[in-house]
Amino acid sequence: MRVVIAPDSLKGTATAADTARAVRSGWLDERPEDEVVTVPMADGGEGTLNAFAAAYPAALRVPVTVTGPDGTPVDTHWLHLPDGRAVVELAATSGLPLLGGALRPGTATSRGFGEAIAAALDAGATGLVLGIGGSASTDGGRPVLEALGLTVDAPGAVDRSGLRPLPTGGVVVLTDVTSPLLGPTGAVAVFGPQKGITPDRAPAFEEQLSGWAASLPGVDPATPGAGAAGGVGFGLLAWGATLAPGARAVADVLGLPALLDGADVVVTGEGRFDEQSAAGKVPSVVRALAAEHAPAARVVLVAGEIEARLDDFDAAASLVVLATQTTGEPDDALRDPLRFAAIAGQRLARLVG
Structure with a gap:
Protein backbone atom coordinates (compact mmCIF):
# COMPACT_ATOMS: atom_id res chain seq x y z
CA MET A 1 0.00 0.00 0.00
CA ARG A 2 0.97 3.64 -0.41
CA VAL A 3 0.75 5.42 2.94
CA VAL A 4 1.05 9.19 3.53
CA ILE A 5 1.74 10.30 7.12
CA ALA A 6 0.97 14.00 7.65
CA PRO A 7 0.61 14.93 11.34
CA ASP A 8 0.95 18.19 13.21
CA SER A 9 3.31 18.34 16.19
CA LEU A 10 2.34 16.88 19.55
CA LYS A 11 2.39 20.34 21.13
CA GLY A 12 5.17 20.76 23.65
CA THR A 13 6.25 17.09 23.52
CA ALA A 14 7.31 16.13 19.98
CA THR A 15 7.80 17.89 16.65
CA ALA A 16 5.72 17.01 13.61
CA ALA A 17 8.80 15.58 11.89
CA ASP A 18 9.70 13.34 14.84
CA THR A 19 6.09 12.23 15.23
CA ALA A 20 5.82 11.35 11.54
CA ARG A 21 9.07 9.37 11.69
CA ALA A 22 7.93 7.47 14.78
CA VAL A 23 4.57 6.55 13.24
CA ARG A 24 6.35 5.50 10.04
CA SER A 25 8.78 3.31 11.99
CA GLY A 26 5.94 1.55 13.77
CA TRP A 27 3.97 1.13 10.55
CA LEU A 28 6.93 -0.44 8.74
CA ASP A 29 7.57 -2.80 11.64
CA GLU A 30 4.16 -4.26 10.89
CA ARG A 31 4.07 -3.80 7.09
CA PRO A 32 7.64 -3.48 5.79
CA GLU A 33 6.64 -3.74 2.12
CA ASP A 34 4.46 -0.62 2.14
CA GLU A 35 5.56 2.66 0.55
CA VAL A 36 5.39 5.19 3.39
CA VAL A 37 5.82 8.93 2.77
CA THR A 38 6.09 11.44 5.63
CA VAL A 39 4.89 15.05 5.29
CA PRO A 40 5.27 16.84 8.66
CA MET A 41 2.52 19.46 8.86
CA ALA A 42 1.75 22.68 10.76
CA ASP A 43 -1.13 25.13 10.94
CA GLY A 44 0.55 28.43 11.75
CA GLY A 45 1.62 27.39 15.22
CA GLU A 46 4.58 25.39 16.48
CA GLY A 47 6.46 23.76 13.60
CA ARG A 248 -4.18 24.65 4.08
CA ALA A 249 -1.45 27.16 3.23
CA VAL A 250 1.25 24.91 4.71
CA ALA A 251 -0.19 21.89 2.88
CA ASP A 252 0.06 23.78 -0.41
CA VAL A 253 3.66 24.84 0.29
CA LEU A 254 4.62 21.24 1.05
CA GLY A 255 2.87 19.87 -2.02
CA LEU A 256 0.65 17.61 0.07
CA PRO A 257 -2.28 17.55 -2.41
CA ALA A 258 -0.10 15.98 -5.10
CA LEU A 259 1.51 13.57 -2.64
CA LEU A 260 -1.94 12.29 -1.68
CA ASP A 261 -2.72 11.18 -5.23
CA GLY A 262 -2.88 7.40 -5.28
CA ALA A 263 -2.65 6.99 -1.49
CA ASP A 264 -4.31 3.96 0.05
CA VAL A 265 -4.00 5.20 3.65
CA VAL A 266 -3.56 8.71 5.06
CA VAL A 267 -2.41 9.15 8.66
CA THR A 268 -2.80 12.52 10.34
CA GLY A 269 -2.82 13.73 13.92
CA GLU A 270 -2.12 16.29 16.63
CA GLY A 271 -1.59 16.56 20.36
CA ARG A 272 -5.23 16.85 21.38
CA PHE A 273 -8.08 16.06 19.04
CA ASP A 274 -11.12 17.94 20.33
CA GLU A 275 -14.08 19.99 19.11
CA GLN A 276 -11.76 22.78 17.93
CA SER A 277 -9.95 20.37 15.62
CA ALA A 278 -12.72 20.65 13.04
CA ALA A 279 -12.16 24.41 12.68
CA GLY A 280 -9.20 24.39 10.33
CA LYS A 281 -6.62 22.43 12.30
CA VAL A 282 -4.30 19.93 10.63
CA PRO A 283 -6.41 16.73 10.97
CA SER A 284 -9.50 18.35 9.44
CA VAL A 285 -7.52 19.87 6.56
CA VAL A 286 -5.63 16.65 5.78
CA ARG A 287 -8.89 14.71 5.93
CA ALA A 288 -10.53 17.14 3.50
CA LEU A 289 -7.57 17.02 1.11
CA ALA A 290 -7.60 13.23 1.23
CA ALA A 291 -11.29 13.20 0.29
CA GLU A 292 -10.43 15.39 -2.69
CA HIS A 293 -7.21 13.78 -3.91
CA ALA A 294 -7.46 10.21 -2.60
CA PRO A 295 -11.17 9.52 -2.21
CA ALA A 296 -10.65 5.77 -1.83
CA ALA A 297 -8.03 6.15 0.91
CA ARG A 298 -8.70 5.22 4.50
CA VAL A 299 -7.94 8.18 6.78
CA VAL A 300 -6.73 7.42 10.30
CA LEU A 301 -5.82 9.57 13.28
CA VAL A 302 -3.01 9.54 15.84
CA ALA A 303 -3.43 11.93 18.78
CA GLY A 304 -2.09 12.35 22.28
CA GLU A 305 -5.65 12.59 23.54
CA ILE A 306 -8.96 12.13 21.75
CA GLU A 307 -11.86 14.15 23.12
CA ALA A 308 -14.21 14.42 20.14
CA ARG A 309 -16.22 12.11 17.92
CA LEU A 310 -14.28 10.23 15.23
CA ASP A 311 -17.06 9.88 12.67
CA ASP A 312 -14.88 11.07 9.78
CA PHE A 313 -11.94 8.73 10.45
CA ASP A 314 -11.65 5.04 9.65
CA ALA A 315 -9.52 4.31 12.72
CA ALA A 316 -7.69 6.16 15.49
CA ALA A 317 -5.09 5.69 18.20
CA SER A 318 -4.72 7.71 21.40
CA LEU A 319 -1.22 7.84 22.89
CA VAL A 320 -2.67 8.26 26.37
CA VAL A 321 -4.76 5.13 25.96
CA LEU A 322 -1.81 3.21 24.54
CA ALA A 323 0.38 4.31 27.45
CA THR A 324 -2.28 3.23 29.93
CA GLN A 325 -2.60 -0.15 28.24
CA THR A 326 1.17 -0.65 27.99
CA THR A 327 2.55 0.67 31.28
CA GLY A 328 -0.49 1.55 33.36
CA GLU A 329 0.68 5.19 33.46
CA PRO A 330 -1.16 7.60 31.13
CA ASP A 331 1.45 10.30 31.80
CA ASP A 332 4.04 8.14 30.03
CA ALA A 333 2.48 9.43 26.80
CA LEU A 334 3.83 12.88 27.71
CA ARG A 335 7.18 11.61 28.98
CA ASP A 336 7.92 9.41 25.95
CA PRO A 337 5.48 10.36 23.17
CA LEU A 338 7.57 8.96 20.30
CA ARG A 339 7.59 5.50 21.83
CA PHE A 340 3.80 5.46 21.81
CA ALA A 341 3.57 7.13 18.41
CA ALA A 342 5.54 4.18 17.05
CA ILE A 343 3.19 1.76 18.82
CA ALA A 344 0.26 3.69 17.33
CA GLY A 345 1.74 3.31 13.85
CA GLN A 346 2.20 -0.42 14.35
CA ARG A 347 -1.33 -0.96 15.66
CA LEU A 348 -2.96 1.12 12.95
CA ALA A 349 -1.00 -0.75 10.27
CA ARG A 350 -2.25 -4.03 11.74
CA LEU A 351 -5.82 -2.76 11.95
CA VAL A 352 -6.00 -1.09 8.54
CA GLY A 353 -3.90 -3.70 6.78
Whole structure:
Protein backbone atom coordinates (compact mmCIF):
# COMPACT_ATOMS: atom_id res chain seq x y z
CA MET A 1 0.00 0.00 0.00
CA ARG A 2 0.97 3.64 -0.41
CA VAL A 3 0.75 5.42 2.94
CA VAL A 4 1.05 9.19 3.53
CA ILE A 5 1.74 10.30 7.12
CA ALA A 6 0.97 14.00 7.65
CA PRO A 7 0.61 14.93 11.34
CA ASP A 8 0.95 18.19 13.21
CA SER A 9 3.31 18.34 16.19
CA LEU A 10 2.34 16.88 19.55
CA LYS A 11 2.39 20.34 21.13
CA GLY A 12 5.17 20.76 23.65
CA THR A 13 6.25 17.09 23.52
CA ALA A 14 7.31 16.13 19.98
CA THR A 15 7.80 17.89 16.65
CA ALA A 16 5.72 17.01 13.61
CA ALA A 17 8.80 15.58 11.89
CA ASP A 18 9.70 13.34 14.84
CA THR A 19 6.09 12.23 15.23
CA ALA A 20 5.82 11.35 11.54
CA ARG A 21 9.07 9.37 11.69
CA ALA A 22 7.93 7.47 14.78
CA VAL A 23 4.57 6.55 13.24
CA ARG A 24 6.35 5.50 10.04
CA SER A 25 8.78 3.31 11.99
CA GLY A 26 5.94 1.55 13.77
CA TRP A 27 3.97 1.13 10.55
CA LEU A 28 6.93 -0.44 8.74
CA ASP A 29 7.57 -2.80 11.64
CA GLU A 30 4.16 -4.26 10.89
CA ARG A 31 4.07 -3.80 7.09
CA PRO A 32 7.64 -3.48 5.79
CA GLU A 33 6.64 -3.74 2.12
CA ASP A 34 4.46 -0.62 2.14
CA GLU A 35 5.56 2.66 0.55
CA VAL A 36 5.39 5.19 3.39
CA VAL A 37 5.82 8.93 2.77
CA THR A 38 6.09 11.44 5.63
CA VAL A 39 4.89 15.05 5.29
CA PRO A 40 5.27 16.84 8.66
CA MET A 41 2.52 19.46 8.86
CA ALA A 42 1.75 22.68 10.76
CA ASP A 43 -1.13 25.13 10.94
CA GLY A 44 0.55 28.43 11.75
CA GLY A 45 1.62 27.39 15.22
CA GLU A 46 4.58 25.39 16.48
CA GLY A 47 6.46 23.76 13.60
CA THR A 48 5.37 26.18 10.87
CA LEU A 49 8.89 27.50 10.33
CA ASN A 50 10.28 23.96 10.17
CA ALA A 51 7.65 23.01 7.59
CA PHE A 52 8.71 25.89 5.35
CA ALA A 53 12.38 25.01 5.88
CA ALA A 54 11.64 21.47 4.68
CA ALA A 55 9.87 22.81 1.60
CA TYR A 56 12.67 25.30 0.80
CA PRO A 57 16.03 23.57 1.44
CA ALA A 58 17.92 26.71 0.35
CA ALA A 59 16.20 28.88 2.99
CA LEU A 60 18.41 30.39 5.70
CA ARG A 61 17.68 30.38 9.42
CA VAL A 62 18.59 33.80 10.78
CA PRO A 63 19.25 33.99 14.55
CA VAL A 64 17.65 36.75 16.59
CA THR A 65 17.25 37.53 20.30
CA VAL A 66 13.88 38.94 21.32
CA THR A 67 11.81 39.69 24.40
CA GLY A 68 10.21 36.44 25.52
CA PRO A 69 6.62 36.15 26.73
CA ASP A 70 7.74 36.64 30.34
CA GLY A 71 9.98 39.61 29.51
CA THR A 72 13.28 37.72 29.54
CA PRO A 73 15.43 37.32 26.39
CA VAL A 74 14.74 34.41 24.04
CA ASP A 75 17.25 33.23 21.44
CA THR A 76 15.35 32.14 18.37
CA HIS A 77 15.41 32.59 14.60
CA TRP A 78 13.36 33.49 11.57
CA LEU A 79 13.55 31.94 8.11
CA HIS A 80 14.75 33.81 5.00
CA LEU A 81 13.21 32.19 1.92
CA PRO A 82 15.05 32.14 -1.42
CA ASP A 83 12.42 34.47 -2.97
CA GLY A 84 13.15 37.19 -0.39
CA ARG A 85 10.22 36.58 1.93
CA ALA A 86 10.65 35.87 5.64
CA VAL A 87 8.80 33.35 7.78
CA VAL A 88 8.37 34.32 11.44
CA GLU A 89 6.73 31.98 13.95
CA LEU A 90 5.05 33.44 17.04
CA ALA A 91 5.35 30.14 18.93
CA ALA A 92 9.16 30.48 18.75
CA THR A 93 9.19 34.04 20.09
CA SER A 94 6.11 34.48 22.29
CA GLY A 95 4.74 30.97 22.65
CA LEU A 96 3.09 29.36 25.65
CA PRO A 97 5.74 26.60 26.02
CA LEU A 98 8.40 29.29 26.51
CA LEU A 99 6.85 30.03 29.91
CA GLY A 100 7.85 26.60 31.15
CA GLY A 101 4.45 25.98 32.69
CA ALA A 102 4.42 29.22 34.71
CA LEU A 103 1.36 30.91 33.18
CA ARG A 104 1.33 34.71 33.28
CA PRO A 105 -2.16 35.78 32.21
CA GLY A 106 -1.72 39.41 33.23
CA THR A 107 1.84 40.04 32.08
CA ALA A 108 2.68 37.69 29.18
CA THR A 109 3.55 39.69 26.08
CA SER A 110 3.68 39.18 22.33
CA ARG A 111 6.33 41.91 21.89
CA GLY A 112 9.08 39.48 20.90
CA PHE A 113 7.09 38.46 17.84
CA GLY A 114 7.03 42.08 16.71
CA GLU A 115 10.76 42.38 17.36
CA ALA A 116 11.47 39.34 15.19
CA ILE A 117 9.29 40.81 12.41
CA ALA A 118 11.21 44.09 12.67
CA ALA A 119 14.51 42.18 12.45
CA ALA A 120 13.34 40.45 9.27
CA LEU A 121 12.33 43.78 7.75
CA ASP A 122 15.67 45.30 8.74
CA ALA A 123 17.36 42.43 6.89
CA GLY A 124 15.49 43.33 3.71
CA ALA A 125 12.58 40.87 3.70
CA THR A 126 10.39 41.62 0.71
CA GLY A 127 7.32 39.93 2.18
CA LEU A 128 6.26 38.18 5.37
CA VAL A 129 4.63 34.87 6.20
CA LEU A 130 3.62 34.96 9.86
CA GLY A 131 2.49 31.92 11.84
CA ILE A 132 0.56 33.01 14.92
CA GLY A 133 -0.54 29.82 16.72
CA GLY A 134 0.48 28.90 20.26
CA SER A 135 0.66 32.32 21.91
CA ALA A 136 1.15 32.84 25.65
CA SER A 137 -0.59 36.22 25.85
CA THR A 138 -3.99 37.85 25.47
CA ASP A 139 -2.86 41.38 24.63
CA GLY A 140 -4.57 42.04 21.30
CA GLY A 141 -1.25 42.27 19.49
CA ARG A 142 -0.63 45.78 20.76
CA PRO A 143 2.98 44.98 21.80
CA VAL A 144 3.61 43.57 18.30
CA LEU A 145 2.60 46.86 16.71
CA GLU A 146 4.55 48.85 19.31
CA ALA A 147 7.67 46.90 18.35
CA LEU A 148 6.93 47.98 14.78
CA GLY A 149 6.70 51.66 15.68
CA LEU A 150 3.13 52.25 16.87
CA THR A 151 2.77 54.53 19.90
CA VAL A 152 -0.13 54.71 22.34
CA ASP A 153 -0.40 57.54 24.87
CA ALA A 154 -1.75 57.30 28.41
CA PRO A 155 -5.41 58.01 27.47
CA GLY A 156 -5.17 55.28 24.82
CA ALA A 157 -4.89 57.43 21.70
CA VAL A 158 -3.04 55.64 18.90
CA ASP A 159 -0.35 57.30 16.79
CA ARG A 160 0.37 55.36 13.60
CA SER A 161 2.86 57.84 12.15
CA GLY A 162 5.88 55.80 13.21
CA LEU A 163 4.41 52.41 12.27
CA ARG A 164 6.56 50.63 9.72
CA PRO A 165 4.98 50.18 6.31
CA LEU A 166 4.18 46.72 5.03
CA PRO A 167 6.85 45.19 2.78
CA THR A 168 6.17 45.34 -0.94
CA GLY A 169 5.33 41.63 -1.04
CA GLY A 170 2.68 42.01 1.64
CA VAL A 171 2.05 40.14 4.87
CA VAL A 172 0.16 36.85 5.05
CA VAL A 173 -0.83 35.61 8.49
CA LEU A 174 -1.34 31.87 8.97
CA THR A 175 -3.86 30.99 11.66
CA ASP A 176 -5.73 27.85 12.64
CA VAL A 177 -8.72 29.55 14.27
CA THR A 178 -11.63 31.71 13.10
CA SER A 179 -12.51 33.30 16.43
CA PRO A 180 -13.37 37.01 16.54
CA LEU A 181 -11.57 39.26 18.98
CA LEU A 182 -14.45 39.72 21.42
CA GLY A 183 -17.51 37.96 22.77
CA PRO A 184 -18.45 34.40 23.73
CA THR A 185 -16.36 32.88 20.93
CA GLY A 186 -13.52 35.41 21.20
CA ALA A 187 -9.93 35.40 22.39
CA VAL A 188 -10.68 35.57 26.12
CA ALA A 189 -13.67 33.24 26.25
CA VAL A 190 -12.22 30.44 24.13
CA PHE A 191 -8.47 30.58 24.66
CA GLY A 192 -8.11 32.50 27.92
CA PRO A 193 -8.47 29.47 30.21
CA GLN A 194 -5.48 27.67 28.69
CA LYS A 195 -3.40 30.79 29.38
CA GLY A 196 -4.45 31.01 33.01
CA ILE A 197 -7.32 33.50 32.74
CA THR A 198 -9.79 32.46 35.43
CA PRO A 199 -13.53 33.22 35.08
CA ASP A 200 -13.37 36.02 37.64
CA ARG A 201 -10.62 37.81 35.66
CA ALA A 202 -12.10 37.26 32.21
CA PRO A 203 -14.28 40.43 32.20
CA ALA A 204 -11.23 42.63 32.85
CA PHE A 205 -9.34 41.09 29.92
CA GLU A 206 -12.41 41.42 27.71
CA GLU A 207 -12.67 45.10 28.65
CA GLN A 208 -9.00 45.69 27.79
CA LEU A 209 -9.41 44.11 24.37
CA SER A 210 -12.62 46.05 23.78
CA GLY A 211 -10.84 49.33 24.57
CA TRP A 212 -7.96 48.38 22.26
CA ALA A 213 -10.43 47.60 19.46
CA ALA A 214 -12.16 50.95 19.99
CA SER A 215 -8.83 52.75 19.52
CA LEU A 216 -8.55 51.23 16.01
CA PRO A 217 -12.02 51.87 14.55
CA GLY A 218 -10.90 51.01 11.01
CA VAL A 219 -10.61 47.31 11.88
CA ASP A 220 -13.62 45.10 12.55
CA PRO A 221 -13.00 43.01 15.71
CA ALA A 222 -15.60 40.53 14.45
CA THR A 223 -13.36 39.53 11.54
CA PRO A 224 -12.82 35.75 11.61
CA GLY A 225 -9.35 35.13 13.00
CA ALA A 226 -9.07 38.50 14.76
CA GLY A 227 -9.07 36.62 18.07
CA ALA A 228 -6.24 34.31 17.07
CA ALA A 229 -3.16 34.30 19.32
CA GLY A 230 -4.84 36.32 22.04
CA GLY A 231 -5.83 39.01 19.55
CA VAL A 232 -2.53 39.22 17.64
CA GLY A 233 -4.67 38.50 14.57
CA PHE A 234 -6.53 41.75 15.22
CA GLY A 235 -3.31 43.72 15.66
CA LEU A 236 -1.91 42.41 12.40
CA LEU A 237 -5.16 43.24 10.60
CA ALA A 238 -4.71 46.80 11.86
CA TRP A 239 -1.26 46.80 10.27
CA GLY A 240 -2.79 45.79 6.95
CA ALA A 241 -1.98 42.08 6.91
CA THR A 242 -4.13 39.37 5.34
CA LEU A 243 -5.31 36.36 7.35
CA ALA A 244 -5.21 32.91 5.72
CA PRO A 245 -6.09 29.37 6.86
CA GLY A 246 -2.77 28.10 8.18
CA ALA A 247 -2.96 24.35 7.67
CA ARG A 248 -4.18 24.65 4.08
CA ALA A 249 -1.45 27.16 3.23
CA VAL A 250 1.25 24.91 4.71
CA ALA A 251 -0.19 21.89 2.88
CA ASP A 252 0.06 23.78 -0.41
CA VAL A 253 3.66 24.84 0.29
CA LEU A 254 4.62 21.24 1.05
CA GLY A 255 2.87 19.87 -2.02
CA LEU A 256 0.65 17.61 0.07
CA PRO A 257 -2.28 17.55 -2.41
CA ALA A 258 -0.10 15.98 -5.10
CA LEU A 259 1.51 13.57 -2.64
CA LEU A 260 -1.94 12.29 -1.68
CA ASP A 261 -2.72 11.18 -5.23
CA GLY A 262 -2.88 7.40 -5.28
CA ALA A 263 -2.65 6.99 -1.49
CA ASP A 264 -4.31 3.96 0.05
CA VAL A 265 -4.00 5.20 3.65
CA VAL A 266 -3.56 8.71 5.06
CA VAL A 267 -2.41 9.15 8.66
CA THR A 268 -2.80 12.52 10.34
CA GLY A 269 -2.82 13.73 13.92
CA GLU A 270 -2.12 16.29 16.63
CA GLY A 271 -1.59 16.56 20.36
CA ARG A 272 -5.23 16.85 21.38
CA PHE A 273 -8.08 16.06 19.04
CA ASP A 274 -11.12 17.94 20.33
CA GLU A 275 -14.08 19.99 19.11
CA GLN A 276 -11.76 22.78 17.93
CA SER A 277 -9.95 20.37 15.62
CA ALA A 278 -12.72 20.65 13.04
CA ALA A 279 -12.16 24.41 12.68
CA GLY A 280 -9.20 24.39 10.33
CA LYS A 281 -6.62 22.43 12.30
CA VAL A 282 -4.30 19.93 10.63
CA PRO A 283 -6.41 16.73 10.97
CA SER A 284 -9.50 18.35 9.44
CA VAL A 285 -7.52 19.87 6.56
CA VAL A 286 -5.63 16.65 5.78
CA ARG A 287 -8.89 14.71 5.93
CA ALA A 288 -10.53 17.14 3.50
CA LEU A 289 -7.57 17.02 1.11
CA ALA A 290 -7.60 13.23 1.23
CA ALA A 291 -11.29 13.20 0.29
CA GLU A 292 -10.43 15.39 -2.69
CA HIS A 293 -7.21 13.78 -3.91
CA ALA A 294 -7.46 10.21 -2.60
CA PRO A 295 -11.17 9.52 -2.21
CA ALA A 296 -10.65 5.77 -1.83
CA ALA A 297 -8.03 6.15 0.91
CA ARG A 298 -8.70 5.22 4.50
CA VAL A 299 -7.94 8.18 6.78
CA VAL A 300 -6.73 7.42 10.30
CA LEU A 301 -5.82 9.57 13.28
CA VAL A 302 -3.01 9.54 15.84
CA ALA A 303 -3.43 11.93 18.78
CA GLY A 304 -2.09 12.35 22.28
CA GLU A 305 -5.65 12.59 23.54
CA ILE A 306 -8.96 12.13 21.75
CA GLU A 307 -11.86 14.15 23.12
CA ALA A 308 -14.21 14.42 20.14
CA ARG A 309 -16.22 12.11 17.92
CA LEU A 310 -14.28 10.23 15.23
CA ASP A 311 -17.06 9.88 12.67
CA ASP A 312 -14.88 11.07 9.78
CA PHE A 313 -11.94 8.73 10.45
CA ASP A 314 -11.65 5.04 9.65
CA ALA A 315 -9.52 4.31 12.72
CA ALA A 316 -7.69 6.16 15.49
CA ALA A 317 -5.09 5.69 18.20
CA SER A 318 -4.72 7.71 21.40
CA LEU A 319 -1.22 7.84 22.89
CA VAL A 320 -2.67 8.26 26.37
CA VAL A 321 -4.76 5.13 25.96
CA LEU A 322 -1.81 3.21 24.54
CA ALA A 323 0.38 4.31 27.45
CA THR A 324 -2.28 3.23 29.93
CA GLN A 325 -2.60 -0.15 28.24
CA THR A 326 1.17 -0.65 27.99
CA THR A 327 2.55 0.67 31.28
CA GLY A 328 -0.49 1.55 33.36
CA GLU A 329 0.68 5.19 33.46
CA PRO A 330 -1.16 7.60 31.13
CA ASP A 331 1.45 10.30 31.80
CA ASP A 332 4.04 8.14 30.03
CA ALA A 333 2.48 9.43 26.80
CA LEU A 334 3.83 12.88 27.71
CA ARG A 335 7.18 11.61 28.98
CA ASP A 336 7.92 9.41 25.95
CA PRO A 337 5.48 10.36 23.17
CA LEU A 338 7.57 8.96 20.30
CA ARG A 339 7.59 5.50 21.83
CA PHE A 340 3.80 5.46 21.81
CA ALA A 341 3.57 7.13 18.41
CA ALA A 342 5.54 4.18 17.05
CA ILE A 343 3.19 1.76 18.82
CA ALA A 344 0.26 3.69 17.33
CA GLY A 345 1.74 3.31 13.85
CA GLN A 346 2.20 -0.42 14.35
CA ARG A 347 -1.33 -0.96 15.66
CA LEU A 348 -2.96 1.12 12.95
CA ALA A 349 -1.00 -0.75 10.27
CA ARG A 350 -2.25 -4.03 11.74
CA LEU A 351 -5.82 -2.76 11.95
CA VAL A 352 -6.00 -1.09 8.54
CA GLY A 353 -3.90 -3.70 6.78
